[in-house]
Amino acid sequence: MPEESYRVEALDLADGGVELRLAGDLVLERADALRRSLTQAAAAGTLTRLDLSGVRSLDGAAAAILAEACLAAEASGPRPALVGAPKKAALLLELTAQRPPRPPVHGALPDASLLRTIGQTTSKLGEIGRSVLTYLGCLAHSTRAVFSQPRSVHWVDVPRLAERAGADGAPIVLLIALLIGVITAYQAATQMHQLGADAYVPDLVALSITRELGPLITAIVVAGRSGAAIAAELGTMRVSEEIDALETLRLDPLRFLVLPRVIALTLMLPLLTLLAEAVAIGGGLVITTAELELTPGVYLRSTRDALDTWDVAGGGIKAVVFGALIALISCERGLATRGGAEGVGRSTTAAVVASLFSLIAADAVFTLLYSRLGI
Amino acid sequence: MIRIEDLSIGYDGRPLMEHLEFQVAPSEVFLILGGSGCGKSTLMKTMIGLLRPLAGRVAIGERPLAEDGPPPFGVLFQSGALFGSMSLAQNVALPLQKWTDLAPDTIESLVRWKLRLVGLDGFEHHLPAELSGGMRKRAGIARALALESPLLFLDEPSAGLDPRSAADLDELILTLNESLGVTIVIVTHELSSIFAVGGSCILLDREARGIIARGDPRALREESDDERVTGFFRRRSTAKPDERTPS
Numbered sequence A: 001m002p003e004e005s006y007r008v009e010a011l012d013l014a015d016g017g018v019e020l021r022l023a024g025d026l027v028l029e030r031a032d033a034l035r036r037s038l039t040q041a042a043a044a045g046t047l048t049r050l051d052l053s054g055v056r057s058l059d060g061a062a063a064a065i066l067a068e069a070c071l072a073a074e075a076s077g078p079r080p081a082l083v084g085a086p087k088k089a090a091l092l093l094e095l096t097a098q099r100p101p102r103p104p105v106h107g108a109l110p111d112a113s114l115l116r117t118i119g120q121t122t123s124k125l126g127e128i129g130r131s132v133l134t135y136l137g138c139l140a141h142s143t144r145a146v147f148s149q150p151r152s153v154h155w156v157d158v159p160r161l162a163e164r165a166g167a168d169g170a171p172i173v174l175l176i177a178l179l180i181g182v183i184t185a186y187q188a189a190t191q192m193h194q195l196g197a198d199a200y201v202p203d204l205v206a207l208s209i210t211r212e213l214g215p216l217i218t219a220i221v222v223a224g225r226s227g228a229a230i231a232a233e234l235g236t237m238r239v240s241e242e243i244d245a246l247e248t249l250r251l252d253p254l255r256f257l258v259l260p261r262v263i264a265l266t267l268m269l270p271l272l273t274l275l276a277e278a279v280a281i282g283g284g285l286v287i288t289t290a291e292l293e294l295t296p297g298v299y300l301r302s303t304r305d306a307l308d309t310w311d312v313a314g315g316g317i318k319a320v321v322f323g324a325l326i327a328l329i330s331c332e333r334g335l336a337t338r339g340g341a342e343g344v345g346r347s348t349t350a351a352v353v354a355s356l357f358s359l360i361a362a363d364a365v366f367t368l369l370y371s372r373l374g375i
Numbered sequence B: 001m002i003r004i005e006d007l008s009i010g011y012d013g014r015p016l017m018e019h020l021e022f023q024v025a026p027s028e029v030f031l032i033l034g035g036s037g038c039g040k041s042t043l044m045k046t047m048i049g050l051l052r053p054l055a056g057r058v059a060i061g062e063r064p065l066a067e068d069g070p071p072p073f074g075v076l077f078q079s080g081a082l083f084g085s086m087s088l089a090q091n092v093a094l095p096l097q098k099w100t101d102l103a104p105d106t107i108e109s110l111v112r113w114k115l116r117l118v119g120l121d122g123f124e125h126h127l128p129a130e131l132s133g134g135m136r137k138r139a140g141i142a143r144a145l146a147l148e149s150p151l152l153f154l155d156e157p158s159a160g161l162d163p164r165s166a167a168d169l170d171e172l173i174l175t176l177n178e179s180l181g182v183t184i185v186i187v188t189h190e191l192s193s194i195f196a197v198g199g200s201c202i203l204l205d206r207e208a209r210g211i212i213a214r215g216d217p218r219a220l221r222e223e224s225d226d227e228r229v230t231g232f233f234r235r236r237s238t239a240k241p242d243e244r245t246p247s
Helices: A028-044 A060-074 A087-098 A114-148 A157-165 A170-195 A198-239 A242-248 A253-291 A296-306 A309-335 A341-373 B040-047 B088-099 B104-117 B133-145 B163-180 B191-197 B217-223 B227-233
Strands: A006-012 A017-026 A046-058 A081-083 B002-011 B014-024 B029-033 B055-060 B074-076 B151-155 B183-188 B200-205 B210-215
Touching: A006 A028, A017 A028, A028 A046, A028 A060, A028 B104, A046 A060, A046 A087, A060 A087, A060 B104, A087 B163, A114 A253, A114 A309, A157 A198, A157 A253, A170 A198, A170 A253, A198 A242, A198 A253, A198 A296, A198 A309, A198 A341, A242 A253, A253 A296, A253 A309, A309 A341, B002 B040, B014 B040, B014 B055, B014 B210, B029 B040, B029 B163, B029 B191, B040 B055, B040 B151, B040 B183, B074 B133, B088 B104, B088 B133, B104 B133, B133 B151, B133 B163, B163 B183, B163 B191, B183 B191, B191 B217, B200 B217, B200 B227, B210 B217, B210 B227, B217 B227
Parallel strands: A017 A046, A046 A081, B029 B183, B029 B200, B074 B151, B151 B183
Antiparallel strands: A006 A017, B002 B014, B002 B055, B200 B210
């Protein structure tokens, strides 16, 4: 940026005003220097003349700075006279100056400080509560209408959604289940061996996997994978007005979009959970036979003896509820999306966080309930 | 300003247009015309470097198109393509913050005046979602002008706008060309805009995979004996081209 190709000179006039002589190339890169010169000239006295006869080129940025200075000078006196401006520069200055400035329609966006965010989130809690209640009420109404108008549900979507949540998600769910089985068995083997209770390791692995870890870990993976996908998909549909289009076609988004997803996840999560439990117990078998003096036959017999129907069924019931919770929450967050791409990101994050919290809370309720019922 | 030499464009090796040759002169308003799906936007994306040509060359100014450094042109996309999480002022300030060393208060001042130039002063703190389609396009032009680039590409600037907003935008384009001396390349098929903005043009045809006419749009409409050309220029328009007065 050759500074020498730009020159500015301030002259004190006999009438007490200041004339500013500008020469060279007045372009974007020199906007700072030009602005400083004009500010200094204005501080030295009233800017009455701007001599542009030495200006070789002038772009929109320089025109904006000059117009701003003229406007500022006009506030305290007459408008500075423009002398010797090249034709294009004069046209540009005229164009810039002829539009009177308008005050902002509303104030600046508030800073996203932590305290402000906490305050805003808290004040929105009531709004969110109302929105969730409305959603649940509408969903209950829509579900009731399913029985009178079964065709109003978009059944054709259910197999596709089930495949996406179930078959497509199975590899990652099963891999994680295998590792959970390995970790659980390894931890149990280390502790039990010290107590001389090796024979109880298969029981511990089987019961902890079927009653707690299997349903919970599977649900967490599905929430992160399918729940996020549902929220992002519905959120994008909301911001691109596809949901509005559905409504104008008199198609209920709850029956068309939400119920198929709830059905798909409610069906798929118990199946994924059963598979995950089997694989996790297999992982336990590998570690137990490798680390302890137990044969695979003994391990499998101990596992069969330790489990009763309710251990597996209880986990299955949890999985059904977890599947419905993930789908309901993800759909609700997706449909509540506002704004553009950022809004979709917010909804997806909120869907995963809310799903995880509700899964843990529901699991706690189930544990308490099963304990009271003696299951 | 722009030289297109033996250019072939398309996707996955399949050509949409072949052997294109034309030049855009400095400070000219140049129109790329053609029906929907003929490859107008693909040509523009190739000219601005978003797509690689299948063959041939695009030269902008004296230097070849560099991949680093500030862009030598501004671009307005069909939807405006403003960043939804940023206010209008932040959208316009972004290229200045990225590519200049100007002080924050100078940038603020430039952004204010740039928005004023496109008639959006007062809307600095609005998010794009709070604006109409026409306002979003104006803001997109302000962002494209932020770096004082001497070349502006506009993709379907008046598409989807009501006749009044479209006429306002056409007037703004002419004003920018006249006052800033900016070379403006416009991709469009809107007849009302074509005749309001004028300039020279090329007309693309999907079947011919190339340019079927070039020159002044009014002259082409009146004098061409090619049915494809007269068919394009004489189809029905929502506004009569010669009678519309930009307001």
